[in-house]
Amino acid sequence: MSTDVFTIAGRELHSRLIVGTGGFPSLDAVAQALAASGAELATVALRRVDPSAKGSLVDVLAKAGVALLPNTAGCFTARDAVLTAKLAREAFATDWIKLEVIGDEDTLLPDAPELLRAAEQLVADGFVVLPYTTDDPILARRLQDLGCAAVMPLGSPIGSGMGIRNPYNISLVREAVEIPVVLDAGVGTASDAALAMELGCDGVMSASAIARAQDPVAMAAAMRLAVDAGRLAARAGRIPRRTYASPSTPDEGLAEFG
Amino acid sequence: MIRVNGNVSQVSPGQPVSTVLAELKLSADLRGIAVAVNGEVIPRSDWDTYTLSDSARVEVLGAMQGG
Numbered sequence: 001m002s003t004d005v006f007t008i009a010g011r012e013l014h015s016r017l018i019v020g021t022g023g024f025p026s027l028d029a030v031a032q033a034l035a036a037s038g039a040e041l042a043t044v045a046l047r048r049v050d051p052s053a054k055g056s057l058v059d060v061l062a063k064a065g066v067a068l069l070p071n072t073a074g075c076f077t078a079r080d081a082v083l084t085a086k087l088a089r090e091a092f093a094t095d096w097i098k099l100e101v102i103g104d105e106d107t108l109l110p111d112a113p114e115l116l117r118a119a120e121q122l123v124a125d126g127f128v129v130l131p132y133t134t135d136d137p138i139l140a141r142r143l144q145d146l147g148c149a150a151v152m153p154l155g156s157p158i159g160s161g162m163g164i165r166n167p168y169n170i171s172l173v174r175e176a177v178e179i180p181v182v183l184d185a186g187v188g189t190a191s192d193a194a195l196a197m198e199l200g201c202d203g204v205m206s207a208s209a210i211a212r213a214q215d216p217v218a219m220a221a222a223m224r225l226a227v228d229a230g231r232l233a234a235r236a237g238r239i240p241r242r243t244y245a246s247p248s249t250p251d252e253g254l255a256e257f258g
Numbered sequence: 259m260i261r262v263n264g265n266v267s268q269v270s271p272g273q274p275v276s277t278v279l280a281e282l283k284l285s286a287d288l289r290g291i292a293v294a295v296n297g298e299v300i301p302r303s304d305w306d307t308y309t310l311s312d313s314a315r316v317e318v319l320g321a322m323q324g325g
Contacts, residue, residue, distance in 0.1 A: 022324040030323065045324025048263040048317065049291065051282045057321040058290035071325035086299045087319055091292035098325060207325055 004231065006202055008180050009096075009128040009149040015040045016197070017227045018069065018182060020207020024216065027055045033210055034064045036220035043069045043098055043207070046088050058092070069130070071098040076111070078118035085122055097122060098152065099131040108158040110134055116142060123147035132184050135169035137176035144177040151177060152205060155196065156186030159208045163192040167199055174200035190219070190226035197230025198238065204230075262316045271312040275305040278316050290321045 006013045019039040024030045034042060044057055061068050070088035075081035078101060085097040101118050103111035110133050122129045128149045133139055135153045143151050153173045156162035163186055164170055174181050182203040183196035193204045206223050213219035260267040262278050269277045275293055284291060293300045294317040300308050310316065 020325040024323060027323075043325035044321045046292070046319045047322035047324075049282065049284065049320040051284060056290065057323060068321070069325075070321075073325050083294065083297060083299070087292035087294055090299055090301060091290050091319065091321070100325070 004235075006180070008130070013040050013203075015224070015227075016203040016231060017193070017223055018042065018203060018205040019066075019210060019220070020205060021057060021061075021211075022073075022207050023211030027057060027060050029211075029216060030057070031060050031064055033216045033220040034061075034066050036217045036224070037210065038224045040066060041069050042066045043071045043205070044092075045071055045073045046084055046091065067096075068092050068094060069096055069098050070094065071132075072100045072118075074102070075100060076102055076114075078114045078121065081114070081118040082121050082125075085118075085127060086125070089127070095126060096128045096149075097130065099129050109154075112136075112139055115139075116146065119143055119146045119148055130182070135166055135173060137169065137172040140173045140181075141176045144179050148179065150180040150182055150202075152182045152184035154185035155183055155192060158185045160186055161188030161209060162186050163188050164195055164199070167195065170196065170199045170201065187223075190222040193223050193226040194230035194233070197227055198234050200234055203227070259312065260310055260314045260316065263318055267316070269310065271314075272309050275300055275308050275310065275316070278310070278318065279305065282318060284318070292319050293317065294319070 006016050015038045017037055017039045019037050019042045021030050021042050021044055070092055072081040072084040075084055081101045101111050101114040103109050119129050119131050123146055130150045130152055131143050131148055132152045140151045155164035180202040182205055183201045184205040187193055187206045187209045196204045204227050210216050210219045260269050269281055296315050
């Protein structure tokens with residue numbers, strides 16, 4: 001696996017797991033889960049500062065040696081997402097942005113037209129854009145054509161833990177684009193992450209599944225193993241599915257007991 | 259009346275952005291902070307010189323767990 005490097009926009013990553021920092025009860029919990037996950041990239045949000053807050057998420061990530069991937073969570077329009085991305089670049093000195101433009105609060109599904117608009121503006125402004133998108137191969141191709149560095153299709157709605165509702169579409173997204181595909185949202189447990197990798201995804205992003213697990217550190221370790229296992233399985237090549245059994249033990253030399 | 263993160267600020271019009279950070283007891287060299295005034299990004303290099311109007315809506319943002 002050591003030679004199986006994952007590259008986004010020229011940056012080499014040795015872990016194919018991206019961890020979301022949302023939902024952990026404390027910064028200490030974030031640090032422990034990051035260490036167990038092996039992730040080299042973790043998302044952070046931009047919100048009004050709380051001067052009374054103790055500790056700094058930026059410091060926690062720096063100490064863990066994990067690069068920060070700002071997101072535009074909570075933005076409903078291209079305008080707000082672009083402004084948030086610019087503020088994130090100012091705050092964190094990174095051009096990378098996980099672009100989220102949400103359509104409504106019930107589903108938190110992406111708003112495709114606003115997403116395309118924001119992606120176009122941010123690419124033009126020099127950002128490395130990683131858009132959170134639906135599992136639509138046509139939209140993924142549009143995002144690639146605009147110059148996005150990767151696409152992050154959802155398995156199911158954010159925080160739902162419903163896994164990959166349409167594996168067929170994730171495979172189609174993988175076929176539709178040449179840029180990296182990172183399964184984002186919906187991962188509920190390790191097998192969901194393994195399935196994403198087996199479907200050909202280049203990476204998996206997990207936030208709630210780790211942060212809200214009963215034992216987040218153990219789940220972070222499980223996700224790490226699942227992503228590696230799924231990646232190995234995808235490269236190994238699975239056997240075709242068949243309706244009827246196919247004996248794995250040869251009949252030749254079978255005793256006849258009269 | 260200048261508002262900072264939705265709250266009325268004691269900072270007087272004509273003062274620079276850095277005054278707002280001081281009011282919040284934030285060090286100007288603090289990493290991971292960004293400022294917008296009336297929906298425009300104010301680069302860190304302008305915090306000492308960009309002065310606030312009476313109607314300024316200032317947002318001071320930082321890293322929060324998310325995503």
